Amino acid sequence: MTKLSILVSSLLLASSASATLWPIPAHYEQGDKPIWLSPDVKLEFGGTTSGSKKVLDAWGRTKDALFKTNIVPWQFHPKGTQFEPTPNSGTTIKKVIISQTGKDVDAPTYENLKEAYNLTIPASSDTVYIDAETSLGVMHGLTTLQQLFYASQSKKAGGAVWGKGPVTIVDEPKFKHRGLNLDVSRQWYPKETIMKVIDTLAFNKMNRLHLHATDSQSWPLEIPAMPELSQKGAYRPDLTYTPADLQQILDFAEARGIQVIVEIDMPGHTTSIADSHPDLIVGRNIQPNWDTYAAQPPSGSLKLNNKNVESFLSKLFRDLLPRLNKHTKYFHTGGDEINANVYALDPGVGSNDKTKIQPYLQKFSNHVQSELARQKMSPFVWEEMLNDWNITLPKETIVQVWQTDEAAQKATEKGFRVIQGNYNFWYLDCGQGQWLDFGGPAFKKFYPFADYCSPRKNWRLIYSYSPTQFLTEAQAKLVLGGEVHIWSEQIDSQSIDMMLWPRGSAAAEVLWSGRTDANGNNRTFADATPRLAEMRERMVARGVRATPVTQLWCLSHPHACELNT
Numbered sequence: 001m002t003k004l005s006i007l008v009s010s011l012l013l014a015s016s017a018s019a020t021l022w023p024i025p026a027h028y029e030q031g032d033k034p035i036w037l038s039p040d041v042k043l044e045f046g047g048t049t050s051g052s053k054k055v056l057d058a059w060g061r062t063k064d065a066l067f068k069t070n071i072v073p074w075q076f077h078p079k080g081t082q083f084e085p086t087p088n089s090g091t092t093i094k095k096v097i098i099s100q101t102g103k104d105v106d107a108p109t110y111e112n113l114k115e116a117y118n119l120t121i122p123a124s125s126d127t128v129y130i131d132a133e134t135s136l137g138v139m140h141g142l143t144t145l146q147q148l149f150y151a152s153q154s155k156k157a158g159g160a161v162w163g164k165g166p167v168t169i170v171d172e173p174k175f176k177h178r179g180l181n182l183d184v185s186r187q188w189y190p191k192e193t194i195m196k197v198i199d200t201l202a203f204n205k206m207n208r209l210h211l212h213a214t215d216s217q218s219w220p221l222e223i224p225a226m227p228e229l230s231q232k233g234a235y236r237p238d239l240t241y242t243p244a245d246l247q248q249i250l251d252f253a254e255a256r257g258i259q260v261i262v263e264i265d266m267p268g269h270t271t272s273i274a275d276s277h278p279d280l281i282v283g284r285n286i287q288p289n290w291d292t293y294a295a296q297p298p299s300g301s302l303k304l305n306n307k308n309v310e311s312f313l314s315k316l317f318r319d320l321l322p323r324l325n326k327h328t329k330y331f332h333t334g335g336d337e338i339n340a341n342v343y344a345l346d347p348g349v350g351s352n353d354k355t356k357i358q359p360y361l362q363k364f365s366n367h368v369q370s371e372l373a374r375q376k377m378s379p380f381v382w383e384e385m386l387n388d389w390n391i392t393l394p395k396e397t398i399v400q401v402w403q404t405d406e407a408a409q410k411a412t413e414k415g416f417r418v419i420q421g422n423y424n425f426w427y428l429d430c431g432q433g434q435w436l437d438f439g440g441p442a443f444k445k446f447y448p449f450a451d452y453c454s455p456r457k458n459w460r461l462i463y464s465y466s467p468t469q470f471l472t473e474a475q476a477k478l479v480l481g482g483e484v485h486i487w488s489e490q491i492d493s494q495s496i497d498m499m500l501w502p503r504g505s506a507a508a509e510v511l512w513s514g515r516t517d518a519n520g521n522n523r524t525f526a527d528a529t530p531r532l533a534e535m536r537e538r539m540v541a542r543g544v545r546a547t548p549v550t551q552l553w554c555l556s557h558p559h560a561c562e563l564n565t
């Protein structure tokens with residue numbers, strides 16, 4: 001072969017690449033025959049099921065994605081190549097047949113969560129088949145369908161859409177819990193932003209939004225039984241989430257297969273309660289040495305060994321939990337970064353000795369857990385409750401690990417299920433520098449003002465993390481999944497898209513497809529880059545300001561941007 005013919009054949013190879021799904025399905029085969037999607041494509045139902053509202057709405061969104069916000073994948077082909085099939089070649093898809101074989105369960109638990117689906121486009125067929133037991137599986141199948149087609153360059157406005165077939169996909173997630181932890185207390189996010197995040201999570205086949213709803217800085221969550229909490233605790237009386245807002249968020253999420261798990265962090269991270277209930281908080285906003293009493297200003301914690309705190313919590317939970325438990329059987333009771341010094345100031349404790357504080361924290365935890373049990377909900381807690389404070393927890397408790405792999409080992413050793421998301425890998429807020437204003441000796445000490453978890457976690461690092469790393473097989477069985485984290489000290493609705501995407505997508509594939517492929521090998525960046533870059537383009541087309549994955553040049557020159565020595 002001449003150099004020229006090698007070049008030509010490699011161009012042909014590049015231009016015949018099939019769809020590039022993200023996250024990659026468990027089993028995925030695709031041919032190279034052109035298929036077109038008719039603008040009149042019809043939905044039909046196979047078997048005994050007819051379409052639920054959830055599935056019909058998902059179909060509506062799928063048609064929008066296919067015909068209105070689809071992409072022309074020019075970036076992924078060498079300049080000047082004709083990558084689109086010629087009109088009238090191949091077959092035309094006229095219908096999508098969905099067969100849901102089982103009934104949906106309301107607010108599924110991890111025990112009865114079913115998300116598997118199959119998607120098939122047989123050779124020379126005019127039909128896409130999506131089979132699944134539940135609507136969650138159907139929705140994942142429809143999300144995959146959106147990625148199998150591209151907008152036509154020539155007739156973009158006319159809605160012509162093409163792909164390659166035949167297609168055989170047998171798919172299910174590796175992990176049951178695939179989430180984002182979003183802090184809406186440090187900054188307030190409009191509900192529209194939260195819903196856009198939810199929609200993009202679902203597009204990435206994530207299934208959990210952990211809403212870190214309150215913290216020391218603000219209390220945006222309206223509690224009708226105690227309206228003063230948000231009236232005084234929010235940044236502004238209107239920067240809140242009304243019960244109707246919360247309901248809208250829960251419904252919007254549920255329609256997309258996402259459970260919202262609300263967290264009220266406690267007993268630390270609660271000073272905003274003092275804006276309306278000063279007697280319940282010890283060590284409120286101590287200055288200037290706030291750092292003796294808390295990880296961040298304003299300092300302050302819920303008092304322990306205190307009847308008024310207990311009745312406050314009962315009132316809070318009996319208002320909030322019945323509004324949540326139709327949608328999820330889980331609630332996050334927090335428990336991170338409890339400061340021992342602040343309890344020396346607490347009349348009910350009077351000591352900063354952790355072993356003296358422990359029995360009171362146990363009593364506090366028992367009270368919280370009894371309120372959850374009343375509403376038939378199971379708790380999430382941050383790892384410290386178990387590992388640092390030795391709190392005896394209900395055995396169904398799910399422990400959220402954020403600090404070390406060792407913490408996951410300890411929690412699973414004790415038989416608890418865990419959610420992973422070590423800050424060295426999956427904290428998306430890291431690497432922006434400090435938000436404190438340093439003066440005096442602190443200026444020198446903290447120069448050049450890197451934050452505690454810097455540098456920024458790039459998508460390749462996020463992608464290289466495995467939620468089961470350094471765990472034995474038995475320990476790994478207790479890993480339900482993981483979360484990426486957006487702590488909002490320096491992120492708000494103006495910047496969240498760029499902070500979250502496509503780095504959140506990198507975690508989404510680890511959680512759906514696993515860190516390793518079917519042969520047990522680590523997935524490679526070379527394989528991930530073109531697929532993630534295409535996913536990024538699809539997110540941008542949907543109005544998400546996701547950042548680039550690599551240079552454009554690398555996208556049109558497959559394998560030219562590798563360094564393997």
Ligand SMILES: *[C@@H]1O[C@H](CO)[C@@H](O)[C@H](O)[C@H]1NC(C)=O
Nearest residue numbers: 101116117118131132133170
């Ligand atoms: C999907 O296909 C696999 C393999 O053929 C089969 O075992 C499974 O039952 C199918 N699932 C559904 C929901 O049809």
Ligand SMILES: *[C@@H]1O[C@H](CO)[C@@H](O)[C@H](O)[C@H]1NC(C)=O
Nearest residue numbers: 354355356358387388389390
């Ligand atoms: C928890 O248990 C460990 C190991 O027994 C012990 O070292 C630690 O002091 C205990 N912590 C508290 C707060 O009781």
Ligand SMILES: *[C@@H]1O[C@H](CO)[C@@H](O)[C@H](O)[C@H]1NC(C)=O
Nearest residue numbers: 463464465466469515521522
């Ligand atoms: C696979 O990735 C893990 C991190 O997820 C890493 O510890 C391990 O060394 C990698 N294995 C190989 C063979 O590169």
